[in-house]
Amino acid sequence: MAEAWKQTALLVIDMQKDLILPYSPAAVKGGEAIVPNVIKAVELARNRDLPIIWVVREHDSLGRDVELFRRHFYAADKTKLVVKGSSGAELVEGLEIKSHDYKLIKTRFSAFHNTNLHSYLQGAGISKIVVCGNLNLNININSFLRQTVFDAVSLDYDEVTVIVDATAAATSEIHCANVVDMKNIGVATPTLEEWCHANN
Template identity: 40%
Template sequence: MISEKYALMIIDMQKDFVLPNAPLCIGGAAETLPRIGELLEAFRVRGLPVIHVIRHHRADGVDVEGIREKYFTGGPGFAVPGTEGAEIVDELTPLANEYVLVKRRFSAFMQTELDFILRRLGVNHLVICGTQWPVCIRTTIFDALAFDYRVTSIVDATSARSSDVAEANIRDIAAMGVSCVEAGRFIRECL
C-alpha cells in the first residue's frame, strides 16, 4: 500500500466570495468556516502542507473568464489585488509557512506552479475544501485526478449556491473515485 502524504487545499475563501453582500458571495460559504478551521488546525498541528488557493484579477478584468467580464464593466470587479475583497477571510489567515497560490481561472492547476510545489513536497493525496462546487472545486479535482493525485473532498467544508448543486457535484466526483467525507470523519480516520 502506498503511504499517504496529504496536503490541504483551501480554495477561494476570499472576502469577495464569502462575506454577505460581496460581489460574488456564495451562499453557504460562510457557514463552512468552522469546519474549514478544524481541518486547518488539524493540518497545522501535524505539520502537514497547507495551500491557500486564491483568485486575483487585474482591475480592468482583462484576465477574467469571458463569462465574468460583466463584473468589471461598470462595476468594481472582484478579487483585485490590494482590495479588501481579494483578501482571505480573517478566520483562515495563512501562516508564514503556508503556501498562497494565485490562480486566474477555475482550476488551481491551470497555468500555476501547483503541480511543481506538490511534487517537490512529495504530496500524493489532496484534501480539498472551499468554494464553490461546480466551478473551482470541481475543475481542480478533475485536474488533480488527471495528474494522478488521490483526492478527498470534504463535503461539509465546501459550498455551492444551493444544496442541489452541491449534491449533484458530490455524486459525480464520488463516481469518479473521489473520497467524499465530512471534516470530523477525515480528521479522526486519516490524520
C-alpha cells in the first residue's frame, strides 16, 4: 500500500437489492445509476490494498430489530425488506464480499450505532475513511450515509471522504444540499475520478 493510503479504509453502505433495485418501495431514485461507480471505487480500493468494510442492513423477519417508527412495515401482510438470508438482502450484481473484506451488519441508520465499527477501525489502525453507497430510503441523504459520516466526524477521524458520484439521493437538489452540509463540517467530497488520481 502506498504511504498516502495507509490508515485508510473504504466503507460501502447499503448496496443491497432491496435498497437499490427499482422493484422495491425502498429503492433510492437513481440508485442503480451509481452501481458502476461503486464497483470502480471498490476495485480501486482493492488495487490500493485498502480494507473494505461492507455495511449492510439485515433485519429479523418479524421486524423485532427495526426502528419503532418502521415496524409496521414488517407486519404479516407486508413485503418485508432486507430480511436476513433473503435475496433482497444480498448485494447488487457486480459487488462481492471477498474473504479478506469485513461485513458489518447494522439495524439503524448509522454504521456506528450499536455496532463494533469504531473498535474495528481503531484496532486496524484506521484514521481515515472513504464512504460510498446508498444514501437513504427515498427521502434524503441523511438517513444512511450522512448519519454515518456525521458520526465519523464526531468520533474525530482524521479524514472523512465521500465519493459524491458513487452516492445517490432522491433528487439532485437533495444530494447537492447535503454535500454542502458535509463540506461545512470538513468532509472531503471528490468525484470518483478525483479520488482515483488523489495521492498517485
